[in-house]
Amino acid sequence: xxxxxxxxxxxxxxxxxxxxxxxxxxxxxxxxxxxxxxxxxxxxxxxxxxxxxxxxxxxxxxxxxxxxxxxxxxxxxxxxxxxxxxxxxxxxxxxxxxxxxxxxxxxxxxxxxxxxxxxxxxxxxxxxxxxxxxxxxxxxxxxxxxxxxxxxxxxxxxxxxxxxxxxxxxxxxxxxxxxxxxxxxxxxxx
Amino acid sequence: xxxxxxxxxxxxxxxxxxxxxxxxxxxxxxxxxxxxxxxxxxxxxxxxxxxxxxxxxxxxxxxxxxxxxxxxxxxxxxxxxxxxxxxxxxxxxxxxxxxxxxxxxxxxxxxxxxxxxxxxxxxxxxxxxxxxxxxxxxxxxxxxxxxxxxxxxxxxxxxxxxxxxxxxxxxxxxxxxxxxxxxxxxxxxxxxxxxxx
Numbered sequence: 001x002x003x004x005x006x007x008x009x010x011x012x013x014x015x016x017x018x019x020x021x022x023x024x025x026x027x028x029x030x031x032x033x034x035x036x037x038x039x040x041x042x043x044x045x046x047x048x049x050x051x052x053x054x055x056x057x058x059x060x061x062x063x064x065x066x067x068x069x070x071x072x073x074x075x076x077x078x079x080x081x082x083x084x085x086x087x088x089x090x091x092x093x094x095x096x097x098x099x100x101x102x103x104x105x106x107x108x109x110x111x112x113x114x115x116x117x118x119x120x121x122x123x124x125x126x127x128x129x130x131x132x133x134x135x136x137x138x139x140x141x142x143x144x145x146x147x148x149x150x151x152x153x154x155x156x157x158x159x160x161x162x163x164x165x166x167x168x169x170x171x172x173x174x175x176x177x178x179x180x181x182x183x184x185x186x187x188x189x190x
Numbered sequence: 191x192x193x194x195x196x197x198x199x200x201x202x203x204x205x206x207x208x209x210x211x212x213x214x215x216x217x218x219x220x221x222x223x224x225x226x227x228x229x230x231x232x233x234x235x236x237x238x239x240x241x242x243x244x245x246x247x248x249x250x251x252x253x254x255x256x257x258x259x260x261x262x263x264x265x266x267x268x269x270x271x272x273x274x275x276x277x278x279x280x281x282x283x284x285x286x287x288x289x290x291x292x293x294x295x296x297x298x299x300x301x302x303x304x305x306x307x308x309x310x311x312x313x314x315x316x317x318x319x320x321x322x323x324x325x326x327x328x329x330x331x332x333x334x335x336x337x338x339x340x341x342x343x344x345x346x347x348x349x350x351x352x353x354x355x356x357x358x359x360x361x362x363x364x365x366x367x368x369x370x371x372x373x374x375x376x377x378x379x380x381x382x383x384x385x386x387x
Contacts, residue, residue: 024322050292057220057290117261142265149290151248 049149049168056082056159057147061137064115064123070137072163079185080110080159081178084145085136086118087126089153091172096130102178103133109182114139116153158185221286224277238271241280245270245287246297254297355380 060071085092103111113136158167242256247263299305357364368378
């Protein structure tokens, strides 16, 4: 080993072998390092939703506080915003005010909440305290969340008038983001 | 012969009736008609575990739906069970979840495109490594064999280095060298007495 490390000490053939080993090592190590560097800091759960550009999965769910079931079909013809949320999710009540204000301001857009892994009583209490401008639906067995490929809450889907998903937004929404994404959902209609 | 023709006609009629039959009531939107037999009992339990084991729990860290206690995993498992009971086969069910979660949801990536590397890369790497080691070992053995040849003789001294049995021209210096050799090796000459014989 010592001779291999001292240049000139080894015979010419031994230093050539070491260069070969070095190159082979680099050929193996570099792609692995490149993959590591490229994916470092990337959350494996933030997969681009395959549903974007696809028809939104249909549903028929009961609203919190009673009433007749709300279906995806009933949203047709106007852009829609479907927000998956829960009362136990802190970012959800951060964005609740923004969504309520947007729903009040954008009269031609249908807003809908779908409650993710939560109890109806607690949801009703939350909405009673903080107010709401749009219906929230109970997804008791989580089927709709699964059909929409929900990883967690909050996640929001922007749907055009033809029922196609235009964008999926992960994380709490700001009013400006809602406005921009609604504009895109409107744009896809034209 | 006549009965055979009748049987054939009946079979054909049955097949065409099956082909034109309306979709069963249990058909899920976007899943097509179930391709397998509806399952129940112990078989259904076992298959639910099998298929659940192939699905990644989206809210967990590297856990399958079958192994995770998360609510979402339990919901997904219930859905797998329902679909198996309705007669959907494994591939139909995996494809259903893939439509909403992407290929991420499959714990075993399907065999297409760059995924071939994932499946066969390690085996190819192992084979290539084994071949490289075998080649290196063979080369070393060949070199060692060449060095062991009897007619190769002792290695010739490098140029510029005096032979081991040379003595300085000066008599006193030569005597000192012989004394040092005796002390160091046990014999005064540069070559051991046995080798000199």
